[in-house]
Amino acid sequence: MAPDYDAVVFDNDGVLIERTDERLLAEAVGEAFAAFDVSVDEERAREMVARDGPPGEAFERRFDIDPAEFWQRREAKASAIQREAIHSGEKSLYDDAAILEALPHATGLVSNNQHATIEFILDHHDLGRHFETAYGRVPTIDGARRKKPDPSYIEQALDDLGTRSALYVGDSEKDVVAAQRAGIDSAFVRRDHRADLDLSATPTYEVTDLSELADRLGVRIE
Numbered sequence: 001m002a003p004d005y006d007a008v009v010f011d012n013d014g015v016l017i018e019r020t021d022e023r024l025l026a027e028a029v030g031e032a033f034a035a036f037d038v039s040v041d042e043e044r045a046r047e048m049v050a051r052d053g054p055p056g057e058a059f060e061r062r063f064d065i066d067p068a069e070f071w072q073r074r075e076a077k078a079s080a081i082q083r084e085a086i087h088s089g090e091k092s093l094y095d096d097a098a099i100l101e102a103l104p105h106a107t108g109l110v111s112n113n114q115h116a117t118i119e120f121i122l123d124h125h126d127l128g129r130h131f132e133t134a135y136g137r138v139p140t141i142d143g144a145r146r147k148k149p150d151p152s153y154i155e156q157a158l159d160d161l162g163t164r165s166a167l168y169v170g171d172s173e174k175d176v177v178a179a180q181r182a183g184i185d186s187a188f189v190r191r192d193h194r195a196d197l198d199l200s201a202t203p204t205y206e207v208t209d210l211s212e213l214a215d216r217l218g219v220r221i222e
Contacts, residue, residue, distance in 0.1 A: 002216065002217055002218025003167070003185070003216070003217065004165075005105055005165050005166055005167045005185075005217075006105065006106060006161070006163040006165040006166060007105050007106040007107065007108060007158070007161045007163050007165065007166040007167075008103060008105045008106075008107050008108075008166065008167050008169060008217070009107070009108040009109065009110055009154060009157050009158070009161075009166055009167070009168045009169070009184075010107070010108070010109050010110075010168075010169045010170075011109075011110065011111055011112075011168070011169060011170035011171060011172075011175050012109060012111035012113055012118060012121065012136075013111060013112075013113055013171075014170075014171035014172070014189070014191060014193060014194070015094075015169055015170060015171050015189055015210070016093065016094060016097045016100075016109075016121075016127070016210075017086075017091060017092065017093050017094065017097070017121060017125075018091050018092050018093075018094065019091075019193060020082050020085065020091055020113075021085070021090070021091075022046060022049055022050075024081045024082065024085055025049040025078055025081075026042055026045035026046045026048075026049050027045070027081060028074060028077035028078035028080075028081050029045040029048050029049060029074060029077075029078075030042070030045045031077045031081075032070060032073040032074035032077050033045075033063075033065075033070075035073050036063070036065045036069075036070065036073075038063055038065065052112075053144060053145075054067065054071050054141040054144040054145065055067035055070060055071060055141070067141060068140065068141055071139070071140065071141050071144065072139055072140065075114050075116075075139035076116075076139065078114060078117075079114040079116040079117045079120075079139075082113070082114075082117050082120075083117065083120045086120065086121060086124055087124065093125050094191075094209075094210070096209050096210035096211045097125075097127075097210065098221065099210040099211065099213065099214045099219070099221060100127065100130040101130070101221075102214065102219050102220065102221045103130075103214075103217070103219055104219070105217075106132055106161050106163070107130055107131050107132060108131055108132060108133040108134065108135075108157040108158075108160065108161055109122075109131050109133070109134040109135070109157075110134075110135050110148075110153045110154050110156075110157050110168070111135070111136045111137075112136075112137055112147040112148055112174070113136050113137065114136050114137060114139055115135065115136030115137060115138060115139070116136070116139070117136060118134055118135070118136035119134075119136075122134060132160065132161060133156075133157045133160035133161060134157075135153040135156055135157055137153070148170075148172075148174040148175060148177070148178035149173075149174040149175075149177035149178045149181065150178065150181075151178045151179075151181040151182035154168060154178055154179065154182045154184075155182050158182065158184070164183060164184060165184075166184045166185070167184065167185045167186070167187055167204070167205075167217075168182070168184055168185070168186050168187070169186075169187045169189060169210075169213060170186065170187075170188065170189065171188065171189045171190075171191060171193075171194055172194075172197075173197075173199050173200065173201050175188070176188055176199065176201040176202070176203045177201050179203075180201065185204035185205075186203040186204050186205070187203060187204065187205040187206070187207055187213055187216070188203035188205070188206045188207070189207055189208075189209065189210065189213070190206055190207070190208055191208070191209065
């Protein structure tokens with residue numbers, strides 16, 4: 001028997017749309033530093049991308065840059081570069097995102113990507129009509145600290161949808177943990193880029209793609 005949820009909330013990158021090439025995110029870091037007349041090599045930029053968090057306490061002492069100003073600049077650069085990649089087709093929508101047409105559930109989107117990037121994706125691919133609520137991270141240090149595995153943005157989406165009978169669909173351990181902390185079920189999508197990932201958190205379901213998710217939910221895709 002298919003599970004009965006009031007709502008399904010999706011992650012974005014790696015679930016509905018391809019992940020952003022790390023090279024592009026490192027480029028955004030380099031451009032953000034350049035705005036403050038600081039040069040960093042690609043290795044340092046990639047390290048900051050891999051750390052996936054706002055500047056720490058030593059940042060200002062090391063670079064003589066206000067961390068909040070730098071982070072806001074980096075977020076703007078990262079969003080602009082991703083918008084270019086989406087527009088050019090380098091960062092494409094997955095074909096099975098067509099599941100959104102068939103779902104009878106209330107739907108939401110919660111991503112660790114910048115909210116401006118999410119807004120662009122929803123508009124560019126005409127996906128906004130499918131979602132009753134959508135959140136990306138606010139382009140501030142506090143906004144970055146609230147991203148998954150913190151459940152804050154998921155909880156906001158659930159409040160908007162008016163339910164806790166929900167499934168969160170993601171492609172990372174952070175997604176599974178965030179769903180658990182929000183008190184809802186999770187579906188882990190093991191696409192090719194996650195083929196070798198070992199999870200230490202256990203999702204409610206594991207699927208290979210969104211078509212299999214539709215089957216699990218008892219949804220027929222025409």
